[in-house]
Amino acid sequence: NAGVTQTPKFRVLKTGQSMTLLCAQDMNHEYMYWYRQDPGMGLRLIHYSVGEGTTAKGEVPDGYNVSRLKKQNFLLGLESAAPSQTSVYFCASSYSTRSSYEQYFGPGTRLTVT
């Protein structure tokens, strides 16, 4: 099992450019999440999904869009990148049962917006 994978690992964008980050999981998890990690701020939830075809806003959704067309994939889009979106982005997934809330994380994507 590959677990949670993220593509790409690194990316540099210019202000105003767009891009899509891809997250894939092979554990048949219902729930998927996108976080950003910034120094001194821990992880902040951008968007999440509780199942195929559904998405919801997290703590810091502005400037991002997401889609969950397939259960195993969760895409994060930046339509017009801004320097404030320079960050490390992590995708995670989890089961939907209440007995376990463990989230499984991907290795991260380091994005720099100049």
Place this chain on the structure above:
Amino acid sequence: GNSVTQMEGPVTLSEEAFLTINCTYTATGYPSLFWYVQYPGEGLQLLLKATKADDKGSNKGFEATYRKETTSFHLEKGSVQVSDSAVYFCARNSGGYQKVTFGTGTKLQVIP
């Protein structure tokens, strides 16, 4: 709201020293509590968890006890190793939901 507060780092210890990283949480609902660890250049991975009061989570020599009376979940290890150098995150879930709130992380550096 749901929040988690953990001690600021960085924490620098000598090998074989005793480690404590403090964590407190807001007492809303009946959360499960977690410690995640992030090694350099990697994503987070679950270190241990506790789902109800007085539970003790343990893994790889690390322990944490869910203390409802003090709303705390402090991480401890009796003898740290250089390989324990990482960033440690305390976290709680949001009651019945799958969303998890993370602390700001504490960087641990263990020197030989």
